[in-house]
Amino acid sequence: MNLYSSNARWKWFVLAASVFISIGSIYYTNILVNQLKEQEKQQIQLYAKTLEFTVNQNDASSENINFITQEILFQNNSIPIIITDEREKVIDYRNLKLKDQWPAVQKERYLINEIEVMKGTYEPIRISLKDNGEEFAVQYVYYKNSFLLAQLIAYPYIQLSVIAIFAFISYLAFNYSKEAEQNRLWVGLAKETAHQLGTPLSSLMAWVEVMREDPDLKNRNIAEELEKDIRKLTIVTERFSSIGSVPVLKQENVVTLINNVVNYLRPRLSSKVRIDVYTLSDNINAYVHAPLFEWVLENLCKNAVDAMSSSGNIAIKILRGSEGKVLIDISDTGKGIPRSKIAMVFNPGFTTKKRGWGLGLTLAKRIIEIYHKGKIFVKSSEENQGTTFRIILNASLGYSQPDNKA
Numbered sequence: 001m002n003l004y005s006s007n008a009r010w011k012w013f014v015l016a017a018s019v020f021i022s023i024g025s026i027y028y029t030n031i032l033v034n035q036l037k038e039q040e041k042q043q044i045q046l047y048a049k050t051l052e053f054t055v056n057q058n059d060a061s062s063e064n065i066n067f068i069t070q071e072i073l074f075q076n077n078s079i080p081i082i083i084t085d086e087r088e089k090v091i092d093y094r095n096l097k098l099k100d101q102w103p104a105v106q107k108e109r110y111l112i113n114e115i116e117v118m119k120g121t122y123e124p125i126r127i128s129l130k131d132n133g134e135e136f137a138v139q140y141v142y143y144k145n146s147f148l149l150a151q152l153i154a155y156p157y158i159q160l161s162v163i164a165i166f167a168f169i170s171y172l173a174f175n176y177s178k179e180a181e182q183n184r185l186w187v188g189l190a191k192e193t194a195h196q197l198g199t200p201l202s203s204l205m206a207w208v209e210v211m212r213e214d215p216d217l218k219n220r221n222i223a224e225e226l227e228k229d230i231r232k233l234t235i236v237t238e239r240f241s242s243i244g245s246v247p248v249l250k251q252e253n254v255v256t257l258i259n260n261v262v263n264y265l266r267p268r269l270s271s272k273v274r275i276d277v278y279t280l281s282d283n284i285n286a287y288v289h290a291p292l293f294e295w296v297l298e299n300l301c302k303n304a305v306d307a308m309s310s311s312g313n314i315a316i317k318i319l320r321g322s323e324g325k326v327l328i329d330i331s332d333t334g335k336g337i338p339r340s341k342i343a344m345v346f347n348p349g350f351t352t353k354k355r356g357w358g359l360g361l362t363l364a365k366r367i368i369e370i371y372h373k374g375k376i377f378v379k380s381s382e383e384n385q386g387t388t389f390r391i392i393l394n395a396s397l398g399y400s401q402p403d404n405k406a
């Protein structure tokens with residue numbers, strides 16, 4: 001099914017496009033920031049020069065020059081600056097968020113703090129005060145980025161985070177509603193199937209009883225065989241009805257359960273397929289719902305047989321894992337799964353078989369991960385060598401059971 005591969009390609013495309021747009025927008029704002037920074041720096045330098053010039057002007061006659069310098073000095077109304085003497089005593093400041101009604105102590109603390117911030121941003125500009133060409137004092141102009149510039153620097157990051165958070169939330173909401181819809185479909189279909197099978201099954205059972213009591217029935221075997229098939233059908237119905245409700249887990253010996261499934265399957269497989277169970281102990285307990293767990297095993301074994309074109313070995317290993325886990329490895333010597341397909345085998349509808357439905361592994365995953373709170377995954381797979389699926393079950397319950405605990 002290329003539905004999944006094109007879906008995956010789309011995801012990569014969207015991801016690549018968003019990374020590209022993010023980098024692009026950060027890059028572009030960076031250019032703007034640098035231009036504005038350069039402009040502000042020049043403005044401050046001009047300001048400092050003007051200041052120096054005005055202070056050092058001896059001849060106060062030139063009205064015009066005074067006018068121009070005043071214009072430049074008051075033109076700066078966005079860049080925060082502090083002017084100090086050589087011992088960092090504040091002489092003047094401009095464009096700071098300092099309120100006139102603040103108490104002197106607070107003002108002083110604020111200014112000291114601001115000077116530290118400004119020192120960390122730009123080197124202060126030195127102004128030398130001269131008398132007859134001889135320096136008699138020094139002043140410093142400290143400055144930092146204007147509020148506009150500071151905002152512009154932070155802007156793309158804020159914008160991108162807001163977009164990312166929004167995208168993430170919508171993705172979750174979308175996935176959640178998709179999953180809820182799928183769940184309803186599964187559950188509804190399973191319940192409906194079980195329900196529909198139930199009526200003819202109970203009537204079949206009654207017919208078998210009628211048959212048994214018929215003294216004219218010549219072949220007694222027919223009733224026996226019919227009953228066996230009815231029993232199998234009952235199990236199938238039970239599976240469908242349990243997947244449609246919340247199954248209650250019981251502590252069971254998984255070695256026995258697995259041997260039962262294997263003994264059921266063995267006579268039904270081709271004689272060229274070997275199936276063996278390996279375990280160090282005959283008694284390994286885990287919390288399972290037996291009918292559903294058997295269904296999973298049957299599905300995995302059938303897939304293994306399909307992968308081997310009806311000759312090869314299936315090995316089931318049961319191990320006690322650490323931290324109350326039970327590990328079950330199902331290995332085959334079949335054709336393996338190509339590396340690029342491993343991530344897809346659990347997707348509904350994924351199949352490589354002519355007559356496949358691609359639901360076996362989806363069902364297995366649902367049963368193990370949702371109903372058993374366990375894990376199922378492809379542990380390893382080599383092309384033309386074989387595949388190993390691993391199931392992890394819980395030997396103890398780390399969560400509370402839904403009602404009537406067995």
Ligand SMILES: Nc1ncnc2c1ncn2[C@@H]1O[C@H](COP(=O)(O)OP(=O)(O)O)[C@@H](O)[C@H]1O
Nearest residue numbers: 303304307336345351352356357358359360361
């Ligand atoms: N043991 C295995 N070895 C190789 N491929 C496997 C094995 N188990 C599953 N697959 C691959 O995963 C696909 C999906 O399996 P499944 O969900 O059971 O659906 P179906 O059996 O109907 O195809 C199979 O078509 C096959 O390509």
Ligand SMILES: [Mg+2]
Nearest residue numbers: 299303360361
């Ligand atoms: Mg299958």
